Amino acid sequence: MNDTEGKSLFEATYNPDVLLCLANLSNDEVITPPDVANNMLDMLPQELFEDPNITFLDPCCKSGVFLREIAKRLIKGLEDKIPDLQERIDHIMHKQLYGIAITELTSLLSRRSLYCSKYPNSKYSISRFDDAEGNIRFKRINHTWKDGKCIYCGASQEQYDRSLELETHAYELIHILKPEEVFNMKFDVIIGNPPYQLSDGGQGASAKPLYNFFVEQAIKLKPRYLTMIIPARWYAGGKGLDDFRKSMLNNNKIKELVDIPNSADCFPGVNIAGGVCYFLWENNYNGECLVKNLKEGQETSKVMRKLNEYSYFVRNNTAISIIDKCKTPQTMDKNVFSRNSFDIPTTADIHDIAQKDDLPVLSSKGKKYINKNTINDRNNILSKYKVVITYAMSGGNKPSSNGDYQVISSLQILPPQQVCTETYLILNVFDYEEEAQNFCSYMQTKFARFCLLQALTSIHITKDKFCFVPQQTYTEKWTDKKLFKKYNLTNDEIHYIESTIKEMSWEDIE
Template identity: 70%
Template structure:
């Protein structure tokens, strides 16, 4: 009876659901099983082991665990129905994120959305079984939820709509939900909710699910989450520091292209899943996965750098690049140096007392006295790039990245809006051109990419890019030789980064 579930699900409805694009991404069964494969084999032969999915959507984790336990407990509990009853009543627990997903999860786990009906493969006394859903209200303060940061204007709703106030993260005592301890906590939590900020701003949620799970101190914790936490950022800095500094994470599987994991779904920065072990203390086994295959694996410390370097080959290159060089973190200027917002308005023709300003919509002219210039950069040549990453931190169809777009030289008495980031300034046009040649290399853009897990490029993201003298121009061949890269490392860079065509006029190079 090891194929108990496979006989009931053909085609697999959970595979079909996993192909849908949704803010709350469904997990394909094959991904769920890869995560389960990280757990010790003996768990499937132990009738006392308890499992919790605190973010049930399709029920795939509980269903796949059940399949393993049904096979693994054959010797201990020979009778199939007795074995099934024990597994579903005593070992498997879930918390659904919405009423709809509670019905879906029960249907896929118990073969009936109501486990007290005659259609359920195991009979419970109520309609929930061990997969509960409780409608929770947000706790508002100053327009936002104290627990998850959701916007009151968007999520204060009537009974006819979901509140998306997830029970697991809207309590300070998660252990009180089931009033029991769990050996394994596993899941794919919701990733974000709107926080009411500008431009459809959203706050991450997934780290709250991970942190709550750690409070219960299970033997094992595994979740699949966006990889943006590697570099911290909005609401994630403390979480990143906690994850990288502890020694309990024994495995991380990194998937740079989310479509390799969730077909048809693009998540900027990719995704990862990890195994946290209560009784483990040591380095982490980091695996890079491409199209379902592990292409690289190494055991290393997670906090070697302030940003987690996701790719093992990239780590080797970074170590060579910054071994004896300062980085460009202290060269690049902070965003919006001139204090000119993206929405700035000006005039289209030159006028006395006005200077040209490069904006996302082209050049305009604004009064010079309206421009902040504390370091007197206006009179210099300025190399600038767009603040937003080319392609939105998603690879093109061939899997390559350009990273930098709109690489330009601003001449003296020119400024730029916050759309652009100032890389460096020079007294001579020739030195500015030399920096342009450096930025356009695949080597430079590859190293910059390693700290990017969102679309925004800020000065701290240049922590892996060595600062070089701009007395000459630079090519990839010269840089590969300078840093002693191997053929495999060179091939890796070449396979990831698009070439950047140079062009423009004598006064302002445009790429």
């Protein structure tokens, strides 16, 4: 094969169309589109692709897109050092590119993407190996169960203790104590898009995040560079992510972070609550992070920042200046009540018609009735005017078709002697109805809902998410005009809030 013929074969067999189609699949093992993979590779020093000694690892191969795109860059970058095309391809495939597939199926797909054959020891492989795996391995791993859960990833034994013909989803990298023993070699670059979560056997669709384990295990391998694309829910911590959030926010080795609030901008047709991000971690770096905001594939801003400036990561660079201007110790998280303030679950015995000793109760089914002896007025607020919203974020943390957010829904005032189920969150209580109405006017403002949005990375609104919302006095009604003036916001900041948050009237949310 001459060089020209080799290039034609390489270009013909490395066709991205199949991967672009796969990128539209929606599950917790989202396939990475080629353009996203290349955006991540662009963060790396490009001279890496001119060095024949640099090694790359994708520890969570699905389509093989990362290894394939790296191969294309190396084939071009090493042209002067290894002029013969076949020799160059053989060197790259055997000495520089390695992968760990997450399932047997993805191992075949990844080998097909990289070697142009799912069996690299076949005559169709562009670089021949002695075995059917090449440098993309898949090893079936079993979970290690204790008390019904895996000690490594927290998966539910009831769901994932499976027969041999089914995938266990016990991913190799995160089910071993010494990840360096997988290949028994050191890697310069680790890159990937790890599985996001697995069911943990809790109520409903309860699931435990997994991507944090992949990041932590990759760091243990001590590469020169690490880049991964993961859900952005870690910004605010939460289930299984609090320690991970702290370690990431305090990690001065994260050199660049690209934030994408709408996951569909990255994975077409896929909704990942809170959006996604990808980052560049550099072992020899120690400093501030270049935070980039992306919307509809376009960069909207970039700023050098400290990631740990706040306990929650404020994802938008423009929002930082607004949060700084309204910083105060008197924030709403001090007043918002914990969820289920009256200890009334959604499954409680509620009635359509009032019976003896019943109180009105606001539930997901509307206003019903419940026996007053079954409630727990632990905060002594039954006799107050209570302002409530639904626990779930309006729109499920997705922007509307216009790109703006409503944030809250079902803003209502419950009069004295009326309660609510755990579907609702009590924001504040008052002795007088007029104060409650004035508080509602504040929560209707775009300003208040914008401040709340900055701590939300999932559909659930909890009291701690109000940490950026400043308290006001509620002897008067509030408008955005008053608030913009009070906090001395610039025209650009005002425009950003108004374009981010949807207009709401009382009829929209009551």
